[in-house]
Amino acid sequence: MDHKYKPESLMMSYGYKPELSEGAIKCPIFQTSTFVFKTAEEGKAFFEIAYGKREKLANEELGLIYSRINNPDLEILEDRLCLWDNAESCAVFESGMSAITTVLLEFLEPGDLILYSRPLYGGTDHFIHHYLPKIGIGTVGFKPGQDRDEIIKLLEDTGKPGKLKIIYMETPANPTNELIDIECCKSIAKQYSQPENEVLVVVDNTYMGPLWQHPLKHGANFVIYSATKYIGGHSDIIAGAVLGNKELMKRVKTLRTFLGNMAGPWTGWLLMRSLETLKIRMEQQQKNAIEVANFLHKHPKVKKVNYLGLIKEGSKEHDIFKKQYSGSGAMLSFELKGGEREAFRFLNSLKMIKLAVSLGGTECLAEHPRTMTHAGIDDSDLKEMGITDSMVRLSIGVENYKDIIWDIEQALNKI
Numbered sequence: 408m409d410h411k412y413k414p415e416s417l418m419m420s421y422g423y424k425p426e427l428s429e430g431a432i433k434c435p436i437f438q439t440s441t442f443v444f445k446t447a448e449e450g451k452a453f454f455e456i457a458y459g460k461r462e463k464l465a466n467e468e469l470g471l472i473y474s475r476i477n478n479p480d481l482e483i484l485e486d487r488l489c490l491w492d493n494a495e496s497c498a499v500f501e502s503g504m505s506a507i508t509t510v511l512l513e514f515l516e517p518g519d520l521i522l523y524s525r526p527l528y529g530g531t532d533h534f535i536h537h538y539l540p541k542i543g544i545g546t547v548g549f550k551p552g553q554d555r556d557e558i559i560k561l562l563e564d565t566g567k568p569g570k571l572k573i574i575y576m577e578t579p580a581n582p583t584n585e586l587i588d589i590e591c592c593k594s595i596a597k598q599y600s601q602p603e604n605e606v607l608v609v610v611d612n613t614y615m616g617p618l619w620q621h622p623l624k625h626g627a628n629f630v631i632y633s634a635t636k637y638i639g640g641h642s643d644i645i646a647g648a649v650l651g652n653k654e655l656m657k658r659v660k661t662l663r664t665f666l667g668n669m670a671g672p673w674t675g676w677l678l679m680r681s682l683e684t685l686k687i688r689m690e691q692q693q694k695n696a697i698e699v700a701n702f703l704h705k706h707p708k709v710k711k712v713n714y715l716g717l718i719k720e721g722s723k724e725h726d727i728f729k730k731q732y733s734g735s736g737a738m739l740s741f742e743l744k745g746g747e748r749e750a751f752r753f754l755n756s757l758k759m760i761k762l763a764v765s766l767g768g769t770e771c772l773a774e775h776p777r778t779m780t781h782a783g784i785d786d787s788d789l790k791e792m793g794i795t796d797s798m799v800r801l802s803i804g805v806e807n808y809k810d811i812i813w814d815i816e817q818a819l820n821k822i
């Protein structure tokens with residue numbers, strides 16, 4: 408009888424055959440650079456497929472050749488990551504940044520235009536602003552809250568809307584947690600697509616994935632992760648992933664082969680280990696975040712809390728929230744009454760919660776976006792984006808929520 412298992416039930420074994428590895432219940436670390444062909448004919452066939460010289464025959468798999476092209480620890484991990492987003496294909500990278508830059512470099516050509524949401528992760532923002540213009544690519548940003556007509560006006564004002572090739576976004580925005588409507592962006596992409604030139608929608612889903620938001624379902628062509636965050640989940644690896652349909656992913660994987668920025672087998676193995684507990688970690692982090700958000704929301708020293716669970720019903724944002732998210736996540740930011748002095752006093756007074764950037768790990772982290780993760784952004788832009796001197800960002804971990812709240816409360820009392 409056919410039974411469709413849920414992803415969390417498949418994370419322990421999917422895609423791995425113990426009989427190929429001496430019966431080991433877990434996939435070993437295939438710490439090898441190259442693979443032995445059984446015959447010269449087999450080697451020839453593998454290369455024909457790898458170099459796209461002919462199509463695969465029915466039931467023919469790409470054989471193992473060399474670990475820059477493929478390795479069992481990456482292939483099995485990629486198959487497992489596909490399950491969460493219901494994707495056809497996945498490529499794992501040595502960092503989130505290498506995943507992002509590989510997609511942008513593969514699909515953008517000199518003269519093209521990229522439309523992107525602001526604020527973006529600092530590394531991505533830097534690449535878009537300082538690298539892409541060097542190779543002749545135009546860039547135009549839009550803000551969460553801008554509607555379809557306003558975004559189209561920005562696009563038309565560039566004078567070359569017909570050159571639009573990629574719409575790139577992060578939703579919710581970091582650190583303000585404002586939402587962007589993926590389906591609306593898809594409709595803009597469709598409007599500017601031509602028969603031989605599809606405008607691609609790319610979503611960095613690091614903040615909410617792979618559990619609480621599935622951009623491919625809303626029309627995105629690619630979903631990208633910094634696997635350093637929730638997917639790795641233990642603040643001990645740097646890695647990235649891209650998912651999408653087979654045809655587009657073939658191009659991503661080909662460029663990965665030639666840039667050589669795939670993850671190694673050890674990273675692949677650690678990420679498979681992390682995936683076994685992904686759902687329970689993220690669910691616990693979310694439960695804790697809800698408690699923390701409710702606590703902060705009522706605290707007299709707190710001016711404003713930005714958390715998906717606190718979006719007002721009936722608002723336009725709430726409509727996006729309802730259609731696009733299955734949870735409120737574990738990332739929140741809040742503004743203290745006061746300025747940098749008050750924010751720093753709070754951060755310096757924390758006892759259990761660590762003062763560090765990054766997010767999605769098992770431990771709580773706190774940071775000051777204005778002077779840390781978002782320090783590279785111009786003052787006027789920061790103001791426009793609502794990233795203030797008194798804002799603190801929290802990534803909530805799996806600790807007991809009472810301990811987290813105790814720590815936050817005692818630090819607030821020091822202000």
Ligand SMILES: *Cc1c(COP(=O)(O)O)cnc(C)c1O
Nearest residue numbers: 502503504528611613633635646
């Ligand atoms: C961390 C992060 C990245 C970059 O990922 P690395 O693994 O550090 O290269 C990209 N996007 C978002 C939203 C991130 O949080």
